[in-house]
Amino acid sequence: xxxxxxxxxxGLATGAIFAIAAVGFALLWQTAGAINFAHxxxxxxxxxxxxxFGEREPTLGIPDFVPLIGGINAGFTIPPMGMLAAFAVTIPxxxxxxGYVFKVSLVDKLLQPGGDDIPLVIATxxxxxxxxxxxxxAWIATPQGFPSVFGNKVWNPWGVAISxxxxxxxxxxxxxxxxxxxxxxxxxLGRQMQAAxxxxxxxxxxxxxxxxxxxxxFAINAVLVTIAALLVSPSVNARWDAGLNLGLLxxxxxxxxxFNQVRGALYGGLLVGVLQNWSGAYISNLYREAGPLLLxxxxxxxxxxxxxxxxxxxxx
Amino acid sequence: MSETNLATDTDLENxxxxxxxxxxxxxxxxxxxxxxxxxxxxxxxxxxxSQFNASMWGWLAVLLGLGAANVIVPRFTLNGLMVKWVxxxxxxxxxxxxxxxxxxxxxxxxxxxxxxxxxxxxxxxTQGYAGQISLAQAAFMxxxxxxxxxxxxxxxxxxxxxxxxxxNLPFLLTIPxxxxxxMMLSVLIxxxxxxxxxxxxxxxxxxxxxxxxxxxxxxxxxxxxxxGMRVLRDDFKVLGIDMLSPGRFYYVGLAYxxxxxxxxxxxxxxxxxxxxxxxxxxxxxxRSLGVDVRAYTLLAFAIGSGLAGGAGALYARQVxxxxxxxxxxxxxxxxxxxxxxxxxxxxxxxxxGSSAITLLADHLRFTGGWYRVWxxxxxxxxxxxxxxxxxxxxxxxxxxxxxxxxxx
Amino acid sequence: xxxTENTPVVKIRSMSKRFGGxxxxxxxxxxxxxxxxxxxIGPNGCGKSTLFNCILGQYVPDEGQVELDxxxxxxxxxxKRAKMGLSRTFQLLQVFESMSxxxxxKTAAQEHVGTIASRLFKRPDMGLAHTVDDLIERFxxxxxxxxxxxxxxxxxxxxxxxxxxxxxxxxxxxxxEPAGGVNLTMLADVERQIRDLNDNDHTTMVIVEHNMEFxxxxxxxxxxxxxGEVLMTGTPDEVRNDPRVVEVYLGG
Numbered sequence: 001x002x003x004x005x006x007x008x009x010x011g012l013a014t015g016a017i018f019a020i021a022a023v024g025f026a027l028l029w030q031t032a033g034a035i036n037f038a039h040x041x042x043x044x045x046x047x048x049x050x051x052x053f054g055e056r057e058p059t060l061g062i063p064d065f066v067p068l069i070g071g072i073n074a075g076f077t078i079p080p081m082g083m084l085a086a087f088a089v090t091i092p093x094x095x096x097x098x099g100y101v102f103k104v105s106l107v108d109k110l111l112q113p114g115g116d117d118i119p120l121v122i123a124t125x126x127x128x129x130x131x132x133x134x135x136x137x138a139w140i141a142t143p144q145g146f147p148s149v150f151g152n153k154v155w156n157p158w159g160v161a162i163s164x165x166x167x168x169x170x171x172x173x174x175x176x177x178x179x180x181x182x183x184x185x186x187x188x189l190g191r192q193m194q195a196a197x198x199x200x201x202x203x204x205x206x207x208x209x210x211x212x213x214x215x216x217x218f219a220i221n222a223v224l225v226t227i228a229a230l231l232v233s234p235s236v237n238a239r240w241d242a243g244l245n246l247g248l249l250x251x252x253x254x255x256x257x258x259f260n261q262v263r264g265a266l267y268g269g270l271l272v273g274v275l276q277n278w279s280g281a282y283i284s285n286l287y288r289e290a291g292p293l294l295l296x297x298x299x300x301x302x303x304x305x306x307x308x309x310x311x312x313x314x315x316x
Numbered sequence: 317m318s319e320t321n322l323a324t325d326t327d328l329e330n331x332x333x334x335x336x337x338x339x340x341x342x343x344x345x346x347x348x349x350x351x352x353x354x355x356x357x358x359x360x361x362x363x364x365x366s367q368f369n370a371s372m373w374g375w376l377a378v379l380l381g382l383g384a385a386n387v388i389v390p391r392f393t394l395n396g397l398m399v400k401w402v403x404x405x406x407x408x409x410x411x412x413x414x415x416x417x418x419x420x421x422x423x424x425x426x427x428x429x430x431x432x433x434x435x436x437x438x439x440x441x442t443q444g445y446a447g448q449i450s451l452a453q454a455a456f457m458x459x460x461x462x463x464x465x466x467x468x469x470x471x472x473x474x475x476x477x478x479x480x481x482x483x484n485l486p487f488l489l490t491i492p493x494x495x496x497x498x499m500m501l502s503v504l505i506x507x508x509x510x511x512x513x514x515x516x517x518x519x520x521x522x523x524x525x526x527x528x529x530x531x532x533x534x535x536x537x538x539x540x541x542x543x544g545m546r547v548l549r550d551d552f553k554v555l556g557i558d559m560l561s562p563g564r565f566y567y568v569g570l571a572y573x574x575x576x577x578x579x580x581x582x583x584x585x586x587x588x589x590x591x592x593x594x595x596x597x598x599x600x601x602x603r604s605l606g607v608d609v610r611a612y613t614l615l616a617f618a619i620g621s622g623l624a625g626g627a628g629a630l631y632a633r634q635v636x637x638x639x640x641x642x643x644x645x646x647x648x649x650x651x652x653x654x655x656x657x658x659x660x661x662x663x664x665x666x667x668x669g670s671s672a673i674t675l676l677a678d679h680l681r682f683t684g685g686w687y688r689v690w691x692x693x694x695x696x697x698x699x700x701x702x703x704x705x706x707x708x709x710x711x712x713x714x715x716x717x718x719x720x721x722x723x724x
Numbered sequence: 725x726x727x728t729e730n731t732p733v734v735k736i737r738s739m740s741k742r743f744g745g746x747x748x749x750x751x752x753x754x755x756x757x758x759x760x761x762x763x764x765i766g767p768n769g770c771g772k773s774t775l776f777n778c779i780l781g782q783y784v785p786d787e788g789q790v791e792l793d794x795x796x797x798x799x800x801x802x803x804k805r806a807k808m809g810l811s812r813t814f815q816l817l818q819v820f821e822s823m824s825x826x827x828x829x830k831t832a833a834q835e836h837v838g839t840i841a842s843r844l845f846k847r848p849d850m851g852l853a854h855t856v857d858d859l860i861e862r863f864x865x866x867x868x869x870x871x872x873x874x875x876x877x878x879x880x881x882x883x884x885x886x887x888x889x890x891x892x893x894x895x896x897x898x899x900x901e902p903a904g905g906v907n908l909t910m911l912a913d914v915e916r917q918i919r920d921l922n923d924n925d926h927t928t929m930v931i932v933e934h935n936m937e938f939x940x941x942x943x944x945x946x947x948x949x950x951x952g953e954v955l956m957t958g959t960p961d962e963v964r965n966d967p968r969v970v971e972v973y974l975g976g
Binding site for chain 3: 583585586587588589590591593594597598600601602603604605606607608609611612615
Binding site for chain 1: 447449505508509511512514515516518519520522523524526527530533534644645646649652653656684685686688689691692693694695696699700703
């Protein structure tokens with residue numbers, strides 16, 4: 001019985017991270033119609049950046065960050081700054097690259113209203129490949145350990161082993177999701193963003209700057225994936241190919257939950273996390289992902305709008 | 317079971333349920349063609365030097381001549397038809413004759429080129445003609461490879477403690493079996509995924525690919541797991557000719573490629589081609605006219621996956637070693653990118669795309685992995701300026717050129 | 725004398741469809757008799773197009789049955805209903821813009837011949853050239869036969885769209901505003917073609933229309949809808965003179 005609690009709580013922690021990742025993915029899909037196959041790499045990149053800034057001594061300048069040109073060794077080395085500071089530094093970088101640059105250079109150019117969304121899908125697959133291989137060549141070729149910001153202690157209430165990390169993750173994710181909900185529902189800006197997502201034309205008529213609202217959504221997604229990166233990397237390590245697995249599980253969570261609403265992606269994430277741990281513990285650790293993936297196929301078969309999604313509405 | 321119809325009236329109005337072909341890039345055909353031609357030259361020149369030496373200039377002249385002829389001579393005339401057939405025969409003649417006397421390493425490359433070419437051709441049918449993204453091509457290739465190898469060598473497998481010695485079948489017979497198994501599995505996962513419109517097949521195939529990998533990697537008693545399996549070509553003869561050397565086996569791959577392209581060509585030429593074109597152009601209208609969109613899409617997906625399965629059987633013998641890692645999801649992404657870069661909806665596209673991930677990749681290996689970074693970047697740029705792919709851009713350029721001449 | 729003359733070829737029973745708070749179609753029932761032209765009119769928003777979508781399968785109705793020649797097709801997908809003999813056009817013109825006029829018609833015709841499997845082994849035109857050419861002639865599209873549908877004018881596309889509904893020799897054709905947006909010259913053409921198809925081929929048709937004169941001239945019977953319900957059914961004269969109909973149009 002104790003094992004069941006351990007496995008489930010641990011699963012909820014992982015699930016909470018998937019929930020955050022899934023919410024970000026769902027937001028991009030709903031508000032901009034952008035299906036981002038590089039979402040996993042969007043989590044991997046901040047993880048690597050946080051690690052480099054936090055624990056390594058990066059050389060900022062030509063060689064380290066632009067080795068494509070390579071050769072010259074001009075730059076200055078900065079000392080490791082610790083995980084939390086690194087996190088704070090990575091957030092604006094993520095917002096810029098994964099939010100602004102991504103939106104303006106790709107999404108805006110490739111998503112024409114009434115047109116085909118396949119070029120964007122392909123382009124995001126290209127982005128994923130680019131990020132994976134770049135990180136692999138330039139920064140980390142082998143998996144690197146990633147310290148947890150909550151430490152490694154394990155509590156033992158009632159004989160159930162619960163790690164502080166798991167509790168910390170659940171708390172942080174809860175706060176993040178609640179904040180997001182409050183922001184979207186209770187603030188003026190949040191309601192504007194919802195309006196822009198539901199019906200861009202009407203929103204424009206009402207004077208809402210839709211393009212800017214979409215940009216904010218991309219920025220929010222960038223923050224969410226950075227948070228997810230910080231929280232998930234202790235378990236999966238910082239590796240160049242972490243994105244493949246993480247991305248797939250984030251998509252799975254979003255689709256199972258139903259990405260019509262933030263709530264759907266949230267429940268989907270929790271479900272995927274718990275299911276993954278149950279599969280690992282009670283079937284076989286080798287088939288951990290099988291549980292969520294089989295559920296994904298089942299959900300698409302019987303209820304493609306997701307378990308908590310609404311039918312006949314493909315956007316919010 | 318009634319269908320959930322997720323397309324609303326407004327969607328029909330805004331043509332949101334149309335799967336449009338990617339046949340309009342954002343810059344003019346002339347500019348796109350020039351960019352592509354320039355990149356091609358930069359990349360291929362050193363390769364040409366190493367493969368052809370002095371005779372490179374002769375070959376280049378022939379290539380440019382044929383290319384120019386294809387562009388200038390109006391397509392639908394008798395001359396145009398002749399040019400087209402000369403090009404096709406010339407290309408396959410070249411493919412058949414070029415390898416004679418070449419080094420083994422070159423032949424390994426070319427062997428992979430034709431096999432992957434067949435995989436990409438299958439994917440072209442699924443995506444270029446039926447408009448569906450499949451991210452499981454590598455999985456089907458893996459399934460075909462393992463099925464073929466296990467049956468060919470009569471391996472013993474254990475399922476749940478029950479040991480079973482598989483029959484020892486001739487290699488050539490395992491190919492259609494591999495194709496069948498792949499097709500059946502693809503229908504199994506495609507059927508639920510294609511019930512409603514949307515990107516669902518992409519996600520289902522991605523999940524399927526990972527599931528297949530987990531199975532191949534973990535079921536040691538069936539697949540030998542992550543250790544992989546050594547595959548030897550030693551007991552294989554076609555028409556009495558021994559197929560042992562890489563040079564000879566290449567022709568088996570070439571034959572399969574021609575078969576794959578032939579099948580795709582046939583499907584497109586027969587009435588199915590029209591139905592596929594219609595369902596890509598306007599699926600809602602197509603359905604109202606009796607086009608069973610789901611059935612056609614599923615069939616295109618099944619054929620594409622089947623071709624990948626057969627290619628897997630050949631792949632196993634080409635590289636003489638199979639392991640689950642070769643069939644992981646990044647390989648499926650590669651096939652997808654190859655298909656798109658080559659050009660959807662064309663017959664030359666798969667050849668171009670396959671060469672990008674085999675021949676070209678091998679020549680660029682000296683960069684130590686950076687060529688893959690550039691590949692990703694190239695895909696992004698292609699989607700921005702020429703989403704119809706290299707072959708598609710060529711077609712667009714030709715259409716523009718010939719329209720200009722007619723108009724003038 | 726064929727007794728099936730008086731048996732409806734299509735029976736609609738209790739068709740209802742609601743979208744959120746809006747009851748678009750409410751308990752609509754009617755019959756369609758073979759060889760007739762049945763008009764459906766009503767003010768904007770009365771549910772005509774929604775009704776068509778429910779009958780032809782684009783929408784899943786909340787309630788209702790559709791019977792074709794005694795067979796309940798209520799749960800069938802649109803392609804299956806089309807193959808059974810129910811064809812339609814849409815209010816918003818829909819043709820295959822990337823294909824030629826001829827190919828558009830061939831696509832519309834080919835799915836009714838044989839099975840998918842058999843079509844894999846047929847020649848590209850499947851022997852349908854004759855049928856397709858016949859319709860091209862009747863709709864006066866011969867000079868455009870090999871032109872891409874996307875290059876045609878609106879009116880020409882409209883003619884093609886309508887022709888596509890007839891090429892498969894369906895049991896009942898549902899036309900959604902065939903005269904919509906068509907100029908006066910073409911309007912006469914459309915009317916002539918519909919009249920021709922009904923007189924010579926005895927094709928049964930159900931036509932939604934806003935153009936009153938057009939439908940009054942063509943229809944044998946007319947159903948008037950208002951606010952999702954059937955207001956009345958009758959001959960064009962009866963409808964024209966019914967005070968309720970006048971009120972529904974003027975009062976709305």
